[in-house]
Amino acid sequence: MSGSHWIITPIVLPLLAGAMALLLERRSPRGAAAVSIVATLALLGIATRLVAVAADGEVAAYLLGNWRAPFGIALALDRLSALMLLLTALVAVASVMYACGGTGPRGRHDERGPHFHALFQFQLMGLNGAFLTADLFNLFVFFEVLLIASYGLLLHGAGLVRLRASIHYVVFNLTGSALFLIAVSTLYGLTGTLSMADLAQRIPSIPAESAGLLQAAALLLIVVFGVKAAIFPLYFWLTDTYGAATAPVAALFVIMTKVGVYCIARVTTLMFGADAGPASLVVQPWLSWLALATLALAAFGALAAWHLRRLVAYLVLASAGMLLLGVGLGTAGTIAASLFYLVHSTVVAAALFLLVNSMVASRGEAGDAMVPAPLASAGGYGTLYFLLAVAVAGLPPFGGFIGKSMLLAASRSEPLAVGVWAAVLLSSLGIVVALARAGSTVFWKAAPANAMQTAAAQASAPERGALALLVGAACAAVVAAGPIASYTEATAQQLLERKGYIAGVLGAETAPPAWNPRADMEKVK
């Protein structure tokens, strides 16, 4: 795979598609939408190929500008990056399909504000870049790319609620970026490098008198990623933001919390793992406790939520807590369980955001509030809601159940085992109660809708397609649970081994020049 340009395509393709969408959208909005859909589908294909490439366990590096790491910026593809790319592409396909649907007085979702598809593609570029980069400062840059696109997407469709949510969201994330820069430059000041592989090599040999600075930088970095991952006490932005965003945007944002989880998993295993000298295991004990608190508060939040979108936002928070718990416990078994749960929970949460939006269209003024209101095609939506509720609460037969039981089994011998079992099981119970209450109010107390309301709620073909894709993916994740579990177990092994990543990035050979003008000149002479 070395020397191949496939690794950089998940970054370049959305960039080009976004630029084309910007140029096209004035003249032909449908053309821009078509470009966006085609690019996202192509991304899904590329991501599938990259997973197949990464599955053999080799860490492939791509040297930008053909400079050797750590002097140039490298991209690296390992099992974890490939998995995240595939998951992002899957959610993105469903989300962009859904955005091209939408009937009723308000029209298509993507035409309720300018630049939807361009911003969507730039967001994908930032996400993919964050998953692929092997350089800490480059990670900051991709964070900014995905954030600035997300600011625009959050405002899509305008309205005061969205403006209010976006002020909080933007200020909070800008402050996070400031902390990120402080952490990154402290690490650079201590080690003289920004390449993550090189940092992993140099951190163990930092003298003891700088241990305090190093630990401060490590913990600051986790604060920054915790903002993105929505860990207690940094999650307050999440429910407002996800509750205010339009459905396709909220579905895509589900993957954004996973960026934080990804970064935490990456730096805690690679740079601040068990053999990191003064910084060894400085983060993990904090992480487990905070994850337990996040889980508990997410369950309380879900119980207290009075709007369906908020309820789903708290479910996203609960899944973030589960994921960070596995990463915080930090053994191969718990990380593998977390990653398995990540695949399942991302898909299901995105599907729930889309479902809630389609469902509430006939409810008029009531919107997504949990009050009795007329509901069109209650049978169909009810069945879907039931399926997704079972899946998201972690009941059998869906993947959430498998993921949670994997985590419980893997954490049996941990000192924190009692806390983990209690938090996971009780939070699941709380979520089941919250979902059951929401479902019984919305479906069983619903009056039959009149003809006008039914017409307003008619889901268009792309909307149905997007929902079917995500529900199908959730079901496929159960059928293919065996292969997925063995993939995530191999991923956890690869993360904890570190050697492969360091050797893959630092040992990557530069490509021989395809055209060497100097040699040609000498030949002429």
Add this chain to the structure above:
Amino acid sequence: MEALLALFIGVMAGAGVFLLLRARTFDVVLGMTLLSYAVNVFIFVTGRVAINKPAIIDGVRAASLTQYADPLPQALVLTAIVISFAMTALLLVIALRARAEAASDHVDGEEPAAVDAAEKTS
């Protein structure tokens, strides 16, 4: 000089955080600006403070780090300045739009009337 710079960064960051925590969007934008200044200077000094050391090899002095400043933090700070400037501009646009739509520059988009009334009665 290190002490002076450290003091400067600390005061800027402190003032920035203070302004960030205030309830008006204008103060928040100013706070964000001060914080990003502090961060930019911080990045710059991670390359160590030195006088009379260029970052670009001029061919006159021997090419070693004792003769030259570390160029990487200078490149990083340029990137950080550009990004923070763009982000401040964006924040300003959102703040202005919210001010226009809500007829209030409170960060929550509405005047905290209930709180004021409660304080007056208590």
